[in-house]
Amino acid sequence: MRVAIAGYSTTRFSLNDVPIENVLTDAMRMIFENAPNLEQKDIDTVLVSTNENRKYLGAVLAEMGGISPKIAHNVESLCNSGTNALVSAFSYITSGLADVALVVGAERFDSPGQVLDWDITRGEYNHPIFWASMFAKAHKRKYGTTDEQIAKVSAINHANAKSNPNAYVSKNYTLEEIMNSKKITEDLRLLDCSRPCTGGAGVLLVSENIAKKITDLPVWVSGIGHRTISASFAKNDLTTLESTKDAANQALVMAEVSTEQIDVLEVHDAFSICEIMILEDIGIVEKGDGGKYTSELYSTASKKVNPRGGLIGSGHPLGATGLAQVAEIAQQLQQKAGKRQVEGAKIGLVHNMSAAATSSTVLVLSS
Amino acid sequence: MRVAIAGYSTTRFSLNDVPIENVLTDAMRMIFENAPNLEQKDIDTVLVSTNENRKYLGAVLAEMGGISPKIAHNVESLCNSGTNALVSAFSYITSGLADVALVVGAERFDSPGQVLDWDITRGEYNHPIFWASMFAKAHKRKYGTTDEQIAKVSAINHANAKSNPNAYVSKNYTLEEIMNSKKITEDLRLLDCSRPCTGGAGVLLVSENIAKKITDLPVWVSGIGHRTISASFAKNDLTTLESTKDAANQALVMAEVSTEQIDVLEVHDAFSICEIMILEDIGIVEKGDGGKYTSELYSTASKKVNPRGGLIGSGHPLGATGLAQVAEIAQQLQQKAGKRQVEGAKIGLVHNMSAAATSSTVLVLSS
Numbered sequence A, B: 001m002r003v004a005i006a007g008y009s010t011t012r013f014s015l016n017d018v019p020i021e022n023v024l025t026d027a028m029r030m031i032f033e034n035a036p037n038l039e040q041k042d043i044d045t046v047l048v049s050t051n052e053n054r055k056y057l058g059a060v061l062a063e064m065g066g067i068s069p070k071i072a073h074n075v076e077s078l079c080n081s082g083t084n085a086l087v088s089a090f091s092y093i094t095s096g097l098a099d100v101a102l103v104v105g106a107e108r109f110d111s112p113g114q115v116l117d118w119d120i121t122r123g124e125y126n127h128p129i130f131w132a133s134m135f136a137k138a139h140k141r142k143y144g145t146t147d148e149q150i151a152k153v154s155a156i157n158h159a160n161a162k163s164n165p166n167a168y169v170s171k172n173y174t175l176e177e178i179m180n181s182k183k184i185t186e187d188l189r190l191l192d193c194s195r196p197c198t199g200g201a202g203v204l205l206v207s208e209n210i211a212k213k214i215t216d217l218p219v220w221v222s223g224i225g226h227r228t229i230s231a232s233f234a235k236n237d238l239t240t241l242e243s244t245k246d247a248a249n250q251a252l253v254m255a256e257v258s259t260e261q262i263d264v265l266e267v268h269d270a271f272s273i274c275e276i277m278i279l280e281d282i283g284i285v286e287k288g289d290g291g292k293y294t295s296e297l298y299s300t301a302s303k304k305v306n307p308r309g310g311l312i313g314s315g316h317p318l319g320a321t322g323l324a325q326v327a328e329i330a331q332q333l334q335q336k337a338g339k340r341q342v343e344g345a346k347i348g349l350v351h352n353m354s355a356a357a358t359s360s361t362v363l364v365l366s367s
Helices: A021-033 A056-064 A080-092 A117-126 A130-141 A147-161 A175-179 A208-214 A242-255 A273-282 A290-297 A310-314 A318-333 B020-034 B055-066 B081-094 B119-125 B129-145 B147-160 B174-179 B208-215 B242-255 B272-281 B290-297 B310-316 B320-334
Strands: A003-010 A044-048 A073-076 A100-107 A200-208 A218-229 A263-266 A347-354 A359-366 B002-010 B045-049 B071-077 B102-109 B199-207 B219-228 B262-267 B347-354 B361-367
Touching: A003 A021, A003 A080, A003 A100, A003 A208, A021 A056, A021 A100, A021 A130, A021 A200, A044 A056, A044 A080, A044 A318, A056 A073, A056 B219, A073 A080, A073 B081, A073 B219, A080 A100, A080 A218, A080 A318, A080 A347, A080 A359, A080 B071, A080 B081, A100 A318, A117 A130, A130 A200, A130 A273, A130 A290, A147 A175, A147 A273, A147 A310, A200 A318, A218 A242, A218 A318, A218 B055, A218 B071, A242 A273, A242 A347, A242 A359, A242 B262, A263 A318, A263 B045, A273 A347, A310 B320, A318 A359, A359 B208, B002 B020, B002 B208, B002 B320, B020 B055, B020 B102, B020 B199, B045 B055, B045 B081, B045 B320, B055 B361, B071 B081, B081 B102, B081 B199, B081 B219, B081 B320, B081 B347, B081 B361, B102 B320, B119 B347, B129 B272, B129 B290, B147 B174, B147 B272, B147 B310, B199 B208, B199 B320, B219 B242, B219 B320, B242 B310, B242 B347, B242 B361, B262 B290, B262 B320, B272 B290, B272 B347, B320 B347, B320 B361
Parallel strands: A044 A073, A044 A100, A263 A347, B045 B071, B045 B102, B262 B347
Antiparallel strands: A003 A200, A003 A218, A073 B071, A100 A200, A218 A359, A347 A359, B002 B199, B002 B219, B102 B199, B219 B361, B347 B361
């Protein structure tokens, strides 16, 4: 049984100080607006993804939407909550327990998911930037990756975000501005970081036989990969995101797709160094060549990475991020991405991770 | 593909003031102790169910157990978080994305899930007892249910809990003591309420082909029903738990089982009136006869209800409750429930609900 994306939405990312319920409702409303044949009674699953401390948001969102689903709950896994919820919805459909699942993610700018409080035993490492800095240092040492290459990722994502009307940041930065921005750690600067913000995104997942009722342009979830690994500094090679490597491999095998066939990617650039490593670990470029690829080849590469500006350019509302990534790829595969359309994109990949890549989800989508 | 329960655990329910991670780890450890053939590398899914505000507990629990699963996250839906997580695990297995899922629920006595803060607009109704009181009043008016019948539910569950070594309460109460306990509302007394406590429970769910490696006595998840409904006072008939009715019907149809065939039930007696209504809405007894059934017929009934003492006798650690119910029924169907064994039990039912029955999960298990 195939599962289709039959609708999607992204709110404007901002610093709006509004209740999480409002953000969720906005993202849900947009799904209905974009799917005129969708009726409330069609929906049998409502999954929410957020790190907010509010409870019972699956059922609350359902009620706010006039929906009486079978299944409703919240899924939380820090920054990849969104794709975890999406894969749950996929499973509900393929298992036969559901047919139409509304998955909505949202976060506020002050989300409690921004600090790794489970890692408090390691002192300062409770903010993810310290992890990312260790990655940066290790990658520089082993592969000669430069500060300029790292900064280039940020410059490109900010530039891409200019054609994304929902992006939180809408400003170009020169390489110089990025490299001269405030040093947060020895190896990463302020403009190397994605920014917390308020935002929501939604995806409507449906079984194959329902898809044609809702959309003429179904996008198929054709590959899924997941991996959770230890956070041990001792066990992990800090130049490789093992969870990403494994999740990508699973997803590509399931989809029967090679990296060459991928036209467009959304990858989890929580920090600019991450994008370099992710592209290596997915297998888009040889290990160690990520910095070169992103800085020299992006403009000429046959694949487009983070067309909406990634997390650095668009903003990073944790529970919404994975679903906003899926929404972007679905829009690209429907050839509806307007100014940022990757011409003729047929196969796309979403990479969403949490907490210094201690877990990764990779999805392959196809038109 | 059939899905089996191949292991389960319940910690002692108490008022222990310990971190949620400890409770989760205890419940996980017991699963391993009871399944000597289970190896960490077998487990590809770790789902946690809790209302605690701590984040990333799926991955954190996996790491504490030396497990590197594919899928790990937290599932939250107030009091039926546990069965929501279990059904997610079921779906992951039937969808082919996983084979062995460890589902662990836990809660602390001071859980933030005890107050319905989404219902604050209705003033005092932010504590579930006010809902339960409205149910009690409506049921008394329409069906002549008496205070004594309601109190009897509490007396029986406290008595049952005496043979449950993990129960939080271990004390018999006379009908008089219950009826004379502190009046919280016009229609419900202190001893009509389940008690918040600290506790954990776990269930190991596996695909059919793996089951025999782990256990000689698999228990099968043969029926699943879910429903989420509006919390509207205007729409809902307060003498019927509509979500329970629908979820039970779905589960029984899926399992191809009639209510007559059920030998033992775990039902969500958050308040004593709930047990009366649930037994009616599942279809164990005619609508309106629940009070009579529970007070007069329990001792002679062919079915056993809440052998471990229900939520009133065992305690109610929200995120653990649904899984503790499943653990109890699995133990009963394995004929391993010791002093509280229901002789020859072959088919059991679990009923777990949230927030004044605005959502219910019903599972049918069979040996």
